[in-house]
């Protein structure tokens with residue numbers, strides 16, 4: 001499946017996920033580090049690297065990702081939102097190099113990289129959307145070198161936490177049922 005992504009596509013997805021998973025952006029430098037491997041392809045506009053702007057973008061990106069993990073209908077809504085953004089803020093050019101026809105990208109901003117990455121995840125042929133999962137801690141996981149089931153949890157610890165919560169919920173529900181049964 002990774003053959004479905006070229007170098008820049010792979011880096012865009014990785015950068016976007018790192019950015020989304022910062023959860024709370026503490027500094028501009030921290031956000032910049034997420035895009036380090038793809039920085040040469042982003043138009044250098046100093047005004048882009050502002051904490052407030054980055055935070056607003058990050059909230060939008062997290063909302064897209066959350067919707068993708070939600071349902072097919074939500075996914076379509078994200079597609080509608082992302083399509084014009086990709087069209088407007090990502091410029092591509094065909095390149096024929098090393099016996100391979102490919103394309104190069106130029107991103108208007110960090111936001112453009114994220115829109116591009118989300119569009120790739122939603123692109124049917126690449127079959128990534130159903131592999132995007134959200135952990136109990138809120139972080140998004142997308143295994144780009146998948147083996148077997150999609151990775152949902154960041155760590156065994158987070159999985160244990162999720163299991164414990166499910167168990168608690170089940171106990172609570174059965175207690176409730178028991179109580180209701182007694183009343184009637």
Ligand SMILES: [Zn+2]
Nearest residue numbers: 135137154158
């Ligand atoms: Zn987690």
